[in-house]
Amino acid sequence: MADMEKKPFDFMGLRKAASMLSFALVVASIALLAVRGLNLGMDFTGGTSVELEYVEAPNLDAIRGAMDGAGYEQFSVQNFGADTTVLIRMAEAGDDQLAREVTSLLREDGVELELISSEFVGSQVGEELKEDSGLGLLLALAVVLIYVGMRFQFKFGIAAVVPLVHDVIIVLGVFSLFQWTFDLTVLAALLAVIGYSLNDTIVVADRIRENFRKMRVGESWDIINASIHETITRTINTSGTTLVVLLALYLFGGEAINNFALALIIGVVVGTYSSIYVSANMLMVMGVSREDLLVPAKEGTGEEPESEEPPEWLNRM
Numbered sequence: 288m289a290d291m292e293k294k295p296f297d298f299m300g301l302r303k304a305a306s307m308l309s310f311a312l313v314v315a316s317i318a319l320l321a322v323r324g325l326n327l328g329m330d331f332t333g334g335t336s337v338e339l340e341y342v343e344a345p346n347l348d349a350i351r352g353a354m355d356g357a358g359y360e361q362f363s364v365q366n367f368g369a370d371t372t373v374l375i376r377m378a379e380a381g382d383d384q385l386a387r388e389v390t391s392l393l394r395e396d397g398v399e400l401e402l403i404s405s406e407f408v409g410s411q412v413g414e415e416l417k418e419d420s421g422l423g424l425l426l427a428l429a430v431v432l433i434y435v436g437m438r439f440q441f442k443f444g445i446a447a448v449v450p451l452v453h454d455v456i457i458v459l460g461v462f463s464l465f466q467w468t469f470d471l472t473v474l475a476a477l478l479a480v481i482g483y484s485l486n487d488t489i490v491v492a493d494r495i496r497e498n499f500r501k502m503r504v505g506e507s508w509d510i511i512n513a514s515i516h517e518t519i520t521r522t523i524n525t526s527g528t529t530l531v532v533l534l535a536l537y538l539f540g541g542e543a544i545n546n547f548a549l550a551l552i553i554g555v556v557v558g559t560y561s562s563i564y565v566s567a568n569m570l571m572v573m574g575v576s577r578e579d580l581l582v583p584a585k586e587g588t589g590e591e592p593e594s595e596e597p598p599e600w601l602n603r604m
Contacts, residue, residue: 299512305564316460323463328470331417335407337375337386342399344370365542420474446569447488450561472547480554487562526559
């Protein structure tokens, strides 16, 4: 019987363990957010940014040491575009005088540099950004629910949105745990995670819908399991390729995009897992069935919707 189809791995057999893992991660993330909160960047809290142009590429650690020695506490130093351009961001409310003080401080050892620009973001602007970013995430999730509900079926809409909420909460929980800076670049990464995870979830959902219409043997468990089995290679290949690019960004992209790349790496890993287990689990919990997805026969014809023979392994179950 070497030519017979092999029974695929029982993904849904692990759904209870996956449910407990997801529940634990989400609860832990919410607890971390409640207790420790996020280390909000100056995009949200307000502060001063100073852009400097050096004649030669500076040592960023030396700049940080000089800032520490001068009594500045909350600041970040990173390259901005080129190796000779440095962006210093400080929590202090400042003006042009603060920028000149920082410039003078870094010139003390005879280093040649020029002040390019300085900007101040007030706390009120930061509060508005926090509110707008939260509304943006909620709007994205609402649009996803509407789109998937119209594209497939309402149960699929719920099963698409819940994994996205799951992914966002876990990414936020990791950032809260390690107190990595959460700024606008990380917010952009969260929106990208929503898009990536949604794409993966829709691929699986489309195959589930197709198999419910074609396979007339087997329970919902079997059909969802077969659908995951048929799409798992594509899912792994896509996620693996994406992770290679993101790791390159994290390792070689510089400090300016480190947190952006980190958020995406976590999001891709969690999103791949949730598109397989969280979404499918939701469909099982809501009791999706063949009747939800079969195309009704044309009136007056008495014809049954077209179907195909189930795979051999399913007939043997």
